[in-house]
Amino acid sequence: MLQSFKLALKSIWSNKMRSALTMFGIVIGVASVIILVSLLNGYMQNQLSQWADLGAKNINVTVVNQPSRSVSLEDMYAFRDANSTLFEGVSPAVSPGNGTLKVGSVKSESTTITGVSETYAALTEKTVAEGRFLNYADVVAKQEVCVLGAYPAQKLFGSSDAALGQNVTLGGKNLQVVGVLTRKSKGRMEESGTDDVMLLPYSTALRFSGTSKPGAYVFSTASTDKAQASAAKQALQDYLYSIFRDKKNYHLMAMSEMLDQINKMMAQMSVLMGGIAGISLFVAGVGVMNIMLVSVTERTREIGIRKALGARPGVILQQFVLEAITTSVFGGLIGIGIGSGILNIVTIFLGYSVAATPSAVFISFTVSVAIGLLFGYMPAKRAAALNPIDALRSE
Template sequence: MKFLDNLWLALDALRSNLMRSILTTLGIVIGIFAVIAMVSIGEGAKSEITGQIEALGSNLLTVTPGRVSSGSSIGAFGSGTSLTQDHLALIEACPSVALAAPEVGSNMSVSVGKTSMITNIIGTTGPYAQIRNLGIERGLFFGTREEDAASRVAVIGAGVAEELFPNQDPIGLSMKIGNVKFTITGLLASKGQSGILSNDDVVYIPITTAQRRLLGARRGQLRAIYVTSKSEDVTDLAVAEIEQALLRDLKDPEAFNVSNQADLISVVEDMTTTMTLLLACIAGISLLVGGIGIMNIMLVSVTERIREIGIRKAIGAQEKEILLQFLLEAATLSLLGGLIGIALGATGAVLLSRALGWQAVVSIEAILMASGISLMIGLFFGVYPARKAARLDPIVALRHE
């Protein structure tokens, strides 16, 4: 018996029970769809996030407070953060460091008239705009003069501007942060989403203003210090210098953390890979369920066709030919489901990434693997029913009603 005859036979059998075939295939369709969609979205997210991080430049360093040392933990509430202005000065003194800017911040209410929103208020100094690569759409970022005077000036993100000053040029207008009135001197260009967080819902004010007027008791502590090295070549050197300087003061190597972009990228990559794998595993479970569905339907099909099997054997079908017939039927069912699932999954991934503004990553590997997996599932879950069919005694099968 030729393979094509068998394939024709399998398609014919599937067609004659069309509704049942479609429902059975659905399990595989959904499973493969989920796997392809999850992997594509995960890959898309990964390349998007690492792309964003890389755009910040590889000479950017971030110094963050680490574990609270046992000595200071007995102190007043909020003294847990170990980084202060003094440390900023130590970092600025390092020979390989080009720029450094502190960051303090809190989520606070911002209002204009009756419109208000909660947003991220960041207090910092002039170099921050350069270090973090903030694009100024209009106006100016603040500098030393505003910091020395603790001026009530604010530079707002595009999201905030849109929310509070719809269709208006906000420069020169005023708004309230908490109860303190600020004049808007700068508007940032839109940076878009990173994940579900908007980069545009942010307000920058001079650090001195933030400490004196808004933050109260927490004024002394810095949330982070952003640093650029003099060039990419000396980034590692800058890290070493900063670590040495801070260790001399803080004594505890766990009290602070200096990270560069490469570290961050590898952490994020690990994280998104883990997430993708997790999602793919969950999707894989539905594939397993789909496979069991195929096995179930093939068992039903074999039972329904015992007489047909008897007839085929009586007129000379070999065991292996019956086996192949049913195996091919299961594999066809599963592979068709897989192909439909791939098409749906790829379409879904492209649509979703377009909606999120990401680049769609539907890899050939994922498609080949999904096809292979669905074929394997069909064969794996089809073997048992097919063997059952092939081993039927023709006399018993012929007598079956």
């Protein structure tokens, strides 16, 4: 085995250009699998973290209040109190209308603006980096105050600490910044991203929008247990149906269910992208087989001499198979290095972390070795089956 391996290395080294061209297909195939699967995985993980930041225990509820059938804030609080074993809390989520923030000539037109209660931060696991969060007094007095996300604070004021105590204009009304949320995104902050938010008291948002009842609520379940979360959602559905008598007038979205769907979609897309990139590995395998067939043809006389000197067919077979596998192994290792290097460069431009997925590395490398074995076997078998006399006669 060791002698066959040494001969395989010697053959690869003595035909550098041919070996390099053979490896090139393997390198491209392995690098493609690693890059495509890892990029997809990184993107989906980034999206998953943004959804998770909204609260894995949350159920978002939207309602369409009718003159004859409607639900009030007091009704929702009473429902939560009656089902305290299922729900940790509830907060209204009111959109105040005009979503453009201004500070002088600087504007932020994509910021998500929501009117919430003082419990919203705890329900959605948000923390404050500067200042404070909204409190009960702000809600009762309909104070014109707000808490900014890290992105609008940076864009409008230059930094989070500089934003504290300043005024920002929303729809012609001035709101004082009493707090800035802790940054959520791990990479570069983006417009319309997780950090591009502004929160104000829901009572103030209702006054700005000219409505008396919230059209959306955020419920937080008491547990992340799927059975209990499902029971909480069902109880909420039953309650809303008893009021509206029409499912078209309300909609529920459980964040835990959304996270499960994203995970399933991520797994399916990873398999799909891996399969597409795997086609290049198959093509590389055909290249390995062709080059090995050429190698057998060129070395027919050498094979005849070795067989005449007593080399068994199994030894000849072993040597050529090892040569194909060694070529694939080296190509796979180089492909892993190139793929990982490209991902490190791409990370700089994407703004979020993308690392080589261990499963993609393992699968692509294993497939490259298997390709060397599979596509190298037929040429090796042909070499082992050569008649020594015919081989010696070849030119």
